[in-house]
Amino acid sequence: MHVIQTHKQEAMIGGGVLTALGLVFSQAWLLVLASLVAGLPIAVNAWEALRYKQISIELLVTIALVGAVLIGEPVESAVVSFLFLFGDWLEQRSLAKTRSAIQGLAAAAPKTARLVDGVTVPVGQLAVGDQVRVLAGETVPADGKVIGGQANIVEAAITGEPDAKRKQAGATVYSGTQVSDGTVDIEVEKTGYNTVYQQIIDLIEDAQDAQSPVATFIQKFARWYTPLVLVIALLVGLVSQDVRLAITILVLGCPGALVIGAPVSNVVGLGFGAKHGILIKGGDVATKLDQIDTVMFDKTGTLTQGKISVTTAQYWTPDEANVAALVAAVEQATAHPLGQALVAYLQPQTTPVVEDVKVTRGVGVQAQVAGHTVSVGNQKILKQPQTPEQRAAIQAIVSGGASLVLATVDDKLVVAYGLRDQLRPDTPAMLADLSTNGKKTIVLSGDSQAAVEHMMTDLPLSQTRGGLLPADKVSAIKAAQAHGEKVMFVGDGINDGPALAQADVGVAMGSGMDVAIDTADVILTSSRLTNLGVLFDLAKRMNVNIKQNLVIAIGTVALLLSGLLVGLVDMASGMLFHEISILLVIANALRLRHTPRKWQNLTAIKAHQPQTANNEGK
Amino acid sequence: MTKLVYQLDGLTCPSCLQKIEGAVGQQAGVKSVKALFNSSKVKAQIDPAVTNADTLKKTITDLGYTVVNVRSQEA
Numbered sequence: 231m232h233v234i235q236t237h238k239q240e241a242m243i244g245g246g247v248l249t250a251l252g253l254v255f256s257q258a259w260l261l262v263l264a265s266l267v268a269g270l271p272i273a274v275n276a277w278e279a280l281r282y283k284q285i286s287i288e289l290l291v292t293i294a295l296v297g298a299v300l301i302g303e304p305v306e307s308a309v310v311s312f313l314f315l316f317g318d319w320l321e322q323r324s325l326a327k328t329r330s331a332i333q334g335l336a337a338a339a340p341k342t343a344r345l346v347d348g349v350t351v352p353v354g355q356l357a358v359g360d361q362v363r364v365l366a367g368e369t370v371p372a373d374g375k376v377i378g379g380q381a382n383i384v385e386a387a388i389t390g391e392p393d394a395k396r397k398q399a400g401a402t403v404y405s406g407t408q409v410s411d412g413t414v415d416i417e418v419e420k421t422g423y424n425t426v427y428q429q430i431i432d433l434i435e436d437a438q439d440a441q442s443p444v445a446t447f448i449q450k451f452a453r454w455y456t457p458l459v460l461v462i463a464l465l466v467g468l469v470s471q472d473v474r475l476a477i478t479i480l481v482l483g484c485p486g487a488l489v490i491g492a493p494v495s496n497v498v499g500l501g502f503g504a505k506h507g508i509l510i511k512g513g514d515v516a517t518k519l520d521q522i523d524t525v526m527f528d529k530t531g532t533l534t535q536g537k538i539s540v541t542t543a544q545y546w547t548p549d550e551a552n553v554a555a556l557v558a559a560v561e562q563a564t565a566h567p568l569g570q571a572l573v574a575y576l577q578p579q580t581t582p583v584v585e586d587v588k589v590t591r592g593v594g595v596q597a598q599v600a601g602h603t604v605s606v607g608n609q610k611i612l613k614q615p616q617t618p619e620q621r622a623a624i625q626a627i628v629s630g631g632a633s634l635v636l637a638t639v640d641d642k643l644v645v646a647y648g649l650r651d652q653l654r655p656d657t658p659a660m661l662a663d664l665s666t667n668g669k670k671t672i673v674l675s676g677d678s679q680a681a682v683e684h685m686m687t688d689l690p691l692s693q694t695r696g697g698l699l700p701a702d703k704v705s706a707i708k709a710a711q712a713h714g715e716k717v718m719f720v721g722d723g724i725n726d727g728p729a730l731a732q733a734d735v736g737v738a739m740g741s742g743m744d745v746a747i748d749t750a751d752v753i754l755t756s757s758r759l760t761n762l763g764v765l766f767d768l769a770k771r772m773n774v775n776i777k778q779n780l781v782i783a784i785g786t787v788a789l790l791l792s793g794l795l796v797g798l799v800d801m802a803s804g805m806l807f808h809e810i811s812i813l814l815v816i817a818n819a820l821r822l823r824h825t826p827r828k829w830q831n832l833t834a835i836k837a838h839q840p841q842t843a844n845n846e847g848k
Numbered sequence: 849m850t851k852l853v854y855q856l857d858g859l860t861c862p863s864c865l866q867k868i869e870g871a872v873g874q875q876a877g878v879k880s881v882k883a884l885f886n887s888s889k890v891k892a893q894i895d896p897a898v899t900n901a902d903t904l905k906k907t908i909t910d911l912g913y914t915v916v917n918v919r920s921q922e923a
Binding site for chain 2: 493
């Protein structure tokens, strides 16, 4: 049995040749033979499915073929069996194209790894803690930390970014990324199915099969459709006593383009996104994206680069170096992003011993260093009144929109720092693009209202809201949803998990892949904000494409049925149209692989051009 | 409970999904089964005391599909 099933292609060619010969020489026995050759694999598949109590399309076709031969129509049976196999073969080939984006990703994963001692092992045998060496031109075989050497590594497979990044000791490298030059030794931290790369592939594969509501409905429908066609054909045959009509209905009834139409658009669309660093978790997300009218953003690390730098440092002490060392020592004991930025700025030469560290949330940190009580934090650490000069300096920093960090030594204010983040270069263009498309844009930030407003001046935002805790962000989203708005939240995935989950569509950016994979609906693996515009555009194109495919599919069925009623359609031409409609929807879906002109230069961040006014976004 | 993932050699017709899900789902010890059209995968959760990866593989090959590889995971 299995031999026959695996030789469909030979059966198709054999059936085709015999059919041609039979037609040319008008030999009925050749046509019957052709039907037998091409029909056999169809019948075997039908039988195997029947053994598991499944009514398959093959069963419908097999009955039709047998019927056609019995009523003396060997031409029809020969042509139909050949067309069925030929269509199947064409579908397989064209569907392979729709899957190519993912298969390209999967194929890029390396098969072997070179251990530091020179031994080559299959990737499957790598274990956490192994040390591997990756040379220029090779692909990193596992996730891990660089422990030696340095190299330029292209992370396009993960982020879609084509530019190489310099990696040296301590840096994290990902499986699937490529070393463009240099050599690195890596200590393996994650292997095989646990790597970020494999998670991305799994995510996309699952996403491509997570269907939109329309597609799910059609598939449920299809489950009943095939047996239903069989029953209808049987009834028609019994009532009309017309076997020819009954078997024609069997052939026309094969659910083809209708069932394949929506999935195939999703596969190509999501594959296109994946190639450009946009991971969409399923066709239903694409449907929801089209309804979004409000986009809420986290600020730090999303609209800004999240790289905080010190812009003001005002000391009130004769011994700046000593104070700097004390502040740095205390901040080194914390993980606060502002503290980290300060340490990086101060570059302490010596590290005094820090004792008795007390962190107060929303205030700062206090510790004993070199016999002094040192406090670093916001204005709440101040216990003594400031001089007018100090008040003026603090006021200047705050009103300038910078984040304020003060330090006291033995309760005496000694220094005020102003720290500032920087907007991403493509933030203004992205916001302008969204508001041109009629979307409300709102910033939700944990920073003070003054700092948020100052940073966001002149940006096309509908609203800026500062001083929010993570829970406040969730309430803000809920409030908007209660007003009937469809909300997208864009955040970094680490701190914004609840907001990402609450939003109708949660978009996680760049960092924090592991967390984001669980909570976000869309993951932008690169830090390119313009991808948000590409995302909306892609969703719209996918939804249009699905509708077009449904029109093609339903149109074909309608056309065939009315053709049948007026007697224009017979079995062979019915099968032909049926196969053509399937190839049409696949071809239509494949159009999604092309980058629209607007986004042609996806790799470069381009200045915004307000030419998108006619894009009918809501 | 064991999670099995079969990679098949390209599914062409969405009706294959019904066939596979129906056939595999009927087997004793199969808790759940999902055939994925686009990635050409079959994911199943089985009770390892009742059935195993090879039994289900045979069911799938019987239906006329080629299994490229199987991934098994204790869950």
